[in-house]
Amino acid sequence: xxxxxxxxxxxxxxxxxxxxxxxxxxxxxxxxxxxxxxxxxxxxxxxxxxxxxxxxxxxxxxxxxxxxxxxxxxxxxxxxxxxxxxxxxxxxxxxxxxxxxxxxxxxxxxxxxxxxxxxxxxxxxxxxxx
Numbered sequence: 001x002x003x004x005x006x007x008x009x010x011x012x013x014x015x016x017x018x019x020x021x022x023x024x025x026x027x028x029x030x031x032x033x034x035x036x037x038x039x040x041x042x043x044x045x046x047x048x049x050x051x052x053x054x055x056x057x058x059x060x061x062x063x064x065x066x067x068x069x070x071x072x073x074x075x076x077x078x079x080x081x082x083x084x085x086x087x088x089x090x091x092x093x094x095x096x097x098x099x100x101x102x103x104x105x106x107x108x109x110x111x112x113x114x115x116x117x118x119x120x121x122x123x124x125x126x127x128x129x130x
Contacts (some may be wrong), residue, residue, distance in 0.1 A: 005055035007031035016056040018118065023060045025114040027073070028052040029105075042079050042109050046086040049112045057116050066117040067096040075109040077102050083110070 002015045006028070009015055016025045030038045030045035031052070038048040054064050070091075072083060083100065096114075105111060 001056070001059060003055040003059040005033055005058075006052045007033055007035040016060065018060055021118045021120070022068075023057065023062060023114075023116040023118055025053055025056050025116065027071075027111040027113045028056075029111050030108050037108055039108060042082055043086065045108055045110050046083065047090075049110055050086070050090045053112065053114050053116075060116070060118055061121065062116050062118045064090060064116075065092050066119060067091055067114055068117055069097045069115040070099075071113045072098065072100040073103045073105065073111045074100060075102070075105045079109055 001018060001023075002009070006015060009026075010029075013026055015028075016023055018024075028049050029052075030048040032038060032048070038044045050064065053067075057063055057066070070087075074080065074083060077100075080100065087095070087098070103111075
């Protein structure tokens with residue numbers, strides 16, 4: 001599954017896959033829907049990554065509030081404090097399980113994968129039942 005609000009996949013993989021009531025989101029980089037990179041500020045990149053995950057979540061019928069796990073890959077652990085601040089703003093309690101590791105990234109500072117829960121859809125309510 002994908003969303004028109006994220007950039008194209010960089011290879012032969014799905015941006016997200018739904019299995020039952022879970023959404024598995026592939027690593028999202030700091031890219032706009034047209035495929036260009038945001039940046040270079042770390043905060044701009046982190047916001048773009050969360051925006052991409054949120055777009056995929058919305059396409060599947062969920063939100064960032066239902067994130068159960070995230071894996072973050074940083075170009076340097078020097079970004080860790082700012083990463084924590086972004087997570088505190090973008091994710092709600094109870095906070096998801098999380099792993100953060102430093103890795104060599106090709107020209108950007110952050111990539112994030114995620115697992116989100118997709119809650120059951122609320123049944124339609126007839127107008128006269130309100």
